[in-house]
Amino acid sequence: MNLRDFRVGWRLLVQEPLYSAVVVLGLSIGFAACFLLLGFVRYSFSYDAQVPDAQQVYLVKTRFNITGDTKWFELAPLPYLKEAQRSPMVADATMLFPLSVAMKVGAQVLPIRLVAVNEGFGAMFGVHVLEGDLSAVMKEPGSVALISSTAKRLFGRANVLGQTVAIDGAAFRIGAILPDPPPSSTIFYEALAGQGTMAWPDGYRKSMMGAWGGVGGKVYVKLKPGTSAAALEQALQAAGDRSPLIKELGPEAEAKLAGRKAVDIRLGSLPSMYFDDDTANVPGSSEHGELRVIGGLGAVALVILLLAATNYVNLATVRTVRRQREIAVRKVLGAPAGRLAAQFVAESMLVALIATAFGLLLAWLLLPVFSDLVDRQLKDMFGAVNLLAALGMGVVTGMLAGIYPAWVALGVRPQRTLAGRGSAETSGGLWLRRTLTVAQFSTAICLTAVTLAIAWQARYASNANPGFDASGMLVVELPQSMRGEPAQAMRAQLAHLQGVKGVAIAQNAISDPIIGNHIPYTTQSGGNANLLTRDISANFFEVVGVKAAAGRLFDSTRETDTTVDKVVIDATAARALGFSDPAMAVGQVVTANVANNVQPAQVIGISPPMRIQSLHEAVRPVVWRIRPRAVVLLVRGDADLSALQGTIETVLHRQLPDQVVAIERAQAYLSANYADDLRLAKLLGLASLVAIAIASFGIYVLATYSVQRLARQIVLRKLYGASQRAILTLVGGEFASLLGLGAAIALPIAALVNARYLAGFVERAPIGAWPLLAALLLAALVTMLSTLRHTLGALRMAPAQVLRD
Numbered sequence: 001m002n003l004r005d006f007r008v009g010w011r012l013l014v015q016e017p018l019y020s021a022v023v024v025l026g027l028s029i030g031f032a033a034c035f036l037l038l039g040f041v042r043y044s045f046s047y048d049a050q051v052p053d054a055q056q057v058y059l060v061k062t063r064f065n066i067t068g069d070t071k072w073f074e075l076a077p078l079p080y081l082k083e084a085q086r087s088p089m090v091a092d093a094t095m096l097f098p099l100s101v102a103m104k105v106g107a108q109v110l111p112i113r114l115v116a117v118n119e120g121f122g123a124m125f126g127v128h129v130l131e132g133d134l135s136a137v138m139k140e141p142g143s144v145a146l147i148s149s150t151a152k153r154l155f156g157r158a159n160v161l162g163q164t165v166a167i168d169g170a171a172f173r174i175g176a177i178l179p180d181p182p183p184s185s186t187i188f189y190e191a192l193a194g195q196g197t198m199a200w201p202d203g204y205r206k207s208m209m210g211a212w213g214g215v216g217g218k219v220y221v222k223l224k225p226g227t228s229a230a231a232l233e234q235a236l237q238a239a240g241d242r243s244p245l246i247k248e249l250g251p252e253a254e255a256k257l258a259g260r261k262a263v264d265i266r267l268g269s270l271p272s273m274y275f276d277d278d279t280a281n282v283p284g285s286s287e288h289g290e291l292r293v294i295g296g297l298g299a300v301a302l303v304i305l306l307l308a309a310t311n312y313v314n315l316a317t318v319r320t321v322r323r324q325r326e327i328a329v330r331k332v333l334g335a336p337a338g339r340l341a342a343q344f345v346a347e348s349m350l351v352a353l354i355a356t357a358f359g360l361l362l363a364w365l366l367l368p369v370f371s372d373l374v375d376r377q378l379k380d381m382f383g384a385v386n387l388l389a390a391l392g393m394g395v396v397t398g399m400l401a402g403i404y405p406a407w408v409a410l411g412v413r414p415q416r417t418l419a420g421r422g423s424a425e426t427s428g429g430l431w432l433r434r435t436l437t438v439a440q441f442s443t444a445i446c447l448t449a450v451t452l453a454i455a456w457q458a459r460y461a462s463n464a465n466p467g468f469d470a471s472g473m474l475v476v477e478l479p480q481s482m483r484g485e486p487a488q489a490m491r492a493q494l495a496h497l498q499g500v501k502g503v504a505i506a507q508n509a510i511s512d513p514i515i516g517n518h519i520p521y522t523t524q525s526g527g528n529a530n531l532l533t534r535d536i537s538a539n540f541f542e543v544v545g546v547k548a549a550a551g552r553l554f555d556s557t558r559e560t561d562t563t564v565d566k567v568v569i570d571a572t573a574a575r576a577l578g579f580s581d582p583a584m585a586v587g588q589v590v591t592a593n594v595a596n597n598v599q600p601a602q603v604i605g606i607s608p609p610m611r612i613q614s615l616h617e618a619v620r621p622v623v624w625r626i627r628p629r630a631v632v633l634l635v636r637g638d639a640d641l642s643a644l645q646g647t648i649e650t651v652l653h654r655q656l657p658d659q660v661v662a663i664e665r666a667q668a669y670l671s672a673n674y675a676d677d678l679r680l681a682k683l684l685g686l687a688s689l690v691a692i693a694i695a696s697f698g699i700y701v702l703a704t705y706s707v708q709r710l711a712r713q714i715v716l717r718k719l720y721g722a723s724q725r726a727i728l729t730l731v732g733g734e735f736a737s738l739l740g741l742g743a744a745i746a747l748p749i750a751a752l753v754n755a756r757y758l759a760g761f762v763e764r765a766p767i768g769a770w771p772l773l774a775a776l777l778l779a780a781l782v783t784m785l786s787t788l789r790h791t792l793g794a795l796r797m798a799p800a801q802v803l804r805d
Contacts, residue, residue, distance in 0.1 A: 010350060023312050024355050026697055027397075030308025031359025033690045035390050036370050037301035039363075039381040044294045046184045047274035047287075052126045053222070056091070058229055058267040060084070060219040060236065061279060066249065066262045067518035067530050068576075069620075072278035074285045075215035078208050080265075081118075083239040084219065089227040092120035096187070097208070097217035099199050102479070102660045103191070104166040105154045111660040112150060114167075115189040116200050116217075124222050125187060131161045132176030138194035145176035145192040167199050168481055169658060183377035186273050186286040201481075212245035212263075215284070221267070229267045237265040249520075256528065281616065281676075283513045293680065300687050303443055305393075307694040309401045310436040314701040316348065316405040328414035341406040348402025349395060356394030360387070373682055375675075404432070434738060437702050440695040441742025442749075444782075445775045447688040449750035452771035454757060455681035460765030461674045466511060467610035469545040472638070473666040474645060475509040476652075478631040479659050487631050488561075491537075493651065494635060499644045501636040504543035505561075505628040507535045510612055511669045521590045521623065527578025531569075532620050533592075534612075535627035537561055541568075541607070543636045551586035551605030554626060561628045567601045573621035574606060582606045590623075601625065614673035615763045634666070641665060692782055699735065699786040706734060707791075731791050739783050747772050 013020040048054055060076040063069075084093040097116040102109050119138040121127070127134065130148065137143045144165070148158045151174070154165060164171045172193075181187060193199055208216055223229060240246075240263050249262060268276055273286070280288040320327075330340065363370075364382060371378045476494070478487055487505065495503045508514050517535075522528040539556035546553070553568055567590065574582035577590065585603045592599040613620060637644040645663055652661045707714075714727060750772060758764045 012347065013351070013354075020351075022697075023315055023351055024358060026311050026315075026694065027308050027352060027355030028358040028362055029690060030305045030694065031356050031390070031394065032362040032366065033687065034301045034305040034393070035359060035363045035386075036366065036381075037297050037304075037687070039378065039386055040370075040374055040376070041294055041298040041301070042386070043184055043376065043378060043381065044274065044289045047289075048184070048186055048270050050126055050182050050185070051124075051270060054270050056223045056225070057124060057270040058221050058223065058232075059270065059273055060221065061266045061268050062215065063264040063266070064213075064262075064518065065257055065260045065264060066520075067532070068256075069518075071282050072264075072266065073215060073282055074218055074268075074273075074279045076217070076219045077212050077214060077240075077245075077263075078217055078219065079210060079212050079243065080236055080239070081209075081219045083236055084221045084232070087232060087235055089224060089232045089235070091222045091224045092124055093219065093221045094118035094121040094124055095195070095217045095219050096121075096189075097195075097200070098189075099193075099197075101167050101199055102658060103154060104658050105163075108154065109658060109660055110153055111662075112190045113188065114144065114191040114193055114197075114199055116193050116195055116197055118195055120222075121192070124220065127178055130177045130179060131159065132174070134176045134178070134192070137175040137192065139196075140173075140175060140194070141196045141198045142170070142172055143175035143193070144172045144197070144199075145178055146174055147178045147180045147190055149180050150190045151177060166658065168479075170198055172199070183380070186270070188286065204480075212240070212243040218284075220270075229269070233265060233267045236267075237261065240265055256530070297683070297687075300447070300684075304687065304690055304694065305397065307440050307443060307691060307698070309397050310440065311694055311698045311701060312348070312351065313401050313404050314436070314698060316344075316401070317408055318701060320344070320405045320408045323409075324412045327409050327412045331412065331414045337410055340409055344406035344409050345399060345402035348405065349398030352394045352398030352401060353391075356390060360390060373679060373686070375679060434702075434734075437698055438738050438742045438745070440691075440698045441739055441779060442746040444688065444691040444695040445743055445746035445779050446750045446753075447684060447691050448778055449747065449771045449775035450753050450757075451681055451684040451688045452774055453750075453754040453767055454677060454684065456767055456771065457758060457761065457765045458674045458677035458681055461615045461677070461761065461763075462671050464611070464615060464763065466670055467546065467608055468510060470511075470666040470670060472636060472641065473544075474635040474637060474641060474648065475512075475664050475666055475669065476633040476635060476648065477662045477664075478633065479656070479661070480631055483629055483631050487633070488628065490652075490655065491633055493655070494633065494648060497644070497647055497651070499638045499640065499647070501638065502539060502543040503636070504540040504634045505537040505630055506540060506632050506634055507630045508632050509634070509664075509666060509669045510544070510610060511614075511666075511673065513613060513673070519623070520593045521577060522593070523577050523588060523590055525578065525588075529573070529576035529621065531573050531576065531623045533623045533625060535630055536624055537628035538563060538626050540624070540634070543634050544610075545636070546608050546610065548605040549608045550583040551603070553605050553607060554624070559626060561626060563626045564599070565601050566604050566626070568605050568607050568624040569603055570607045570609065570622050572619050573623055574603075576621045611670075615761045616673075618762050692778070695779075696782045696786045699783055702738075703731075703735070703787040703789075703791070707731065728791065732787065735783055735787055739779060743776050743779065747776065750775065 051057060059074060060080050061072050061074060062076045063072045078095055078097070081093055081095045084090050094117050099114045099116060101112055101114045103112045117138070119135055121138075122129070122134045129145075132145065134145055137145045146154070146160070151158045151160045154160070155163065158177060160174055161177055163174050165174065166172070176192075178192065181189065195205075208214060221232065223232065241261065246262055266278070268278070273279075274289050275291045275294075276288065277290075279285045280290065327340070360382075367378060367381060478490060482490065491503045491505060494500060507516070517533045518530050519533045520528065520530045536554070538554050538559040538561050541553040542556060548568075549571060554563075554566070559566065569577075569585060569590075571582040574585040577585065579585040579588075583606065586605060588603050589600050590603060592601065607622075607624060609619065612622060635644070635648065648663060652659075652663075714730065717726065717730070751769075754767070754771065758767070
């Protein structure tokens with residue numbers, strides 16, 4: 001193979017612009033899709049790669065068996081930090097405690113994720129300071145470190161060392177400027193401060209640092225070289241087993257544990273945390289990816305490229321058959337087999353390299369859309385390593401794709417070809433291309449069926465009845481500093497606005513996933529359970545708009561916000577407490593044990609089922625009690641929520657000029673639980689469209705060749721009186737059989753994938769087999785449209801012209 005072969009290939013491409021455009025476009029789409037998907041896969045496997053000695057860094061994970069919950073959390077009680085710091089096995093340890101604050105510069109106020117850390121954080125995670133002294137920031141309560149992008153958002157520039165920002169009216173000096181964390185990092189922050197920062201209220205900090213049963217931050221440890229993670233895990237577990245939390249457990253709670261630890265401890269290696277199944281989709285967790293999904297996307301990328309290359313091979317083979325007289329003449333003139341093969345491989349490589357260039361251009365244009373689709377920052381995808389890999393893939397694809405056309409060319413027999421009786425492709429080669437077409441059908445049908453099932457389930461889950469009227473309700477999340485009387489005052493002010501029907505206080509939005517308070521309850525008959533407890537105001541159920549399943553709910557005309565001797569429970573909680581019929585719990589007294597403080601309360605009613613978590617999780621038992629000390633306001637409005645939201649924003653801006661208050665529709669919290677499912681459906685949908693487009697093109701190419709191959713047979717049948725129906729059966733029968741075989745392979749696989757996906761939901765949409773049928777019908781429609789032109793051409797074929805040619 002030499003430069004002359006590529007020049008000949010270029011001249012052939014220029015001579016046939018339509019053919020060239022078709023083959024380059026098809027391969028370009030395949031390369032673009034493959035590059036984007038494989039780039040995303042590589043990005044997913046690069047998480048936390050910037051951390052020095054990342055294999056020695058571990059996250060302390062916890063599982064609270066005392067709550068009856070089986071989930072693992074990335075959050076851990078902060079007393080484990082002190083235990084780790086005292087251990088001789090640990091080189092360093094740090095906490096990460098997020099503080100959502102509002103920073104004010106001049107008249108501008110922005111929400112900033114400020115994270116309180118320990119002094120060793122910078123060295124542990126490889127943070128290189130751009131300006132200032134991060135160690136000094138850790139020691140100074142009135143100092144913060146900003147990342148570069150945060151400084152630009154606040155000041156319009158990055159060089160702001162020594163400037164001040166206001167947090168809750170207090171001035172903080174900017175003591176360091178840091179680079180932005182890499183996008184592929186499980187550690188996210190916009191500003192850093194030390195453990196003793198003034199932005200963390202002293203009372204709150206002290207309570208969290210000593211709370212063995214409370215979570216809110218993360219604990220990371222870096223082991224000394226040669227130290228076993230299992231040994232440290234055992235040491236931390238032992239520390240937790242002798243903590244005050246265990247001593248406070250009553251005999252009923254210990255009996256419930258049935259020999260299990262009250263709190264399980266596990267160390268998660270930092271490089272594995274992005275794909276950690278234990279903590280995925282759990283409140284407080286960082287970004288996660290599912291290894292099976294990422295691996296599947298990588299496989300889809302390679303399959304799409306294979307399908308695109310298959311189309312090129314099919315079209316190149318048809319072109320080779322048309323060039324068999326040229327090939328025969330070259331053989332007669334003495335062209336050696338190696339030179340002939342090199343020419344066809346060079347032509348293939350040239351097409352592949354051109355398609356690679358156009359594919360990269362297309363991928364670059366689509367990158368912003370693709371980044372939004374996968375919800376990741378992929379701006380560094382076009383780095384030198386990825387571009388070289390793409391170039392190498394183009395070369396390899398071109399070489400492999402050129403092998404079969406070269407083999408067909410070598411099979412040309414000059415004597416038969418020049419005598420007009422040649423057929424360059426063997427029956428084995430024809431069956432190979434039919435097999436590749438079946439693979440195209442199978443891929444397109446399988447991807448389409450899976451996409452339809454995922455999209456339908458995500459839509460069903462997003463619109464499933466949550467057990468309350470989410471429409472017409474806004475959620476206002478006030479700053480934590482307003483807990484208590486300030487929140488009550490704001491609630492009263494909003495309640496008097498025009499268009500407001502009611503305002504309730506709640507611990508959080510009903511469907512917002514939080515860990516929550518788990519409190520042990522006992523009944524007079526000996527029943528006991530550790531139950532999720534939600535604090536609300538007396539008018540909560542009136543604002544939410546639900547009715548009791550048994551007994552009654554809290555009523556603001558009968559209870560006040562100071563009522564503490566009554567609770568409402570749901571049916572699941574009643575059964576957990578030992579009542580076979582939930583209605584039997586009404587009127588009974590349950591006793592809460594909070595830090596050895598006994599709090600009896602009467603169950604006045606059973607609440608209706610309300611979806612306080614996503615359909616991915618089983619229904620959790622819940623106790624509702626009146627404790628309006630939270631800072632989340634649920635505002636029930638009239639039909640015009642947009643106008644009401646604007647009015648509330650005006651009031652909040654006037655009353656809280658130094659704060660940024662989040663206002664969302666209640667429905668948004670429900671939809672957010674299924675954002676990942678919708679993104680996956682969209683991603684697979686795009687892959688399906690690409691696969692369908694490639695498959696339709698492949699069928700078109702096969703139809704072109706089939707009609708060309710069957711031309712003499714068709715006209716001979718016509719001469720012997722064959723009807724149009726018989727001709728249609730001859731031409732269409734091949735495509736129908738290939739479609740049927742592809743469906744027979746794809747549909748069982750799609751059904752299995754759909755079943756496994758739906759198994760992750762406790763409530764499933766009534767899908768049935770319609771996604772499989774719809775995918776099959778779509779494939780049949782694409783086949784019909786792709787072969788229509790050539791089928792009609794076969795019906796109009798003139799016998800005299802074909803036999804003369």
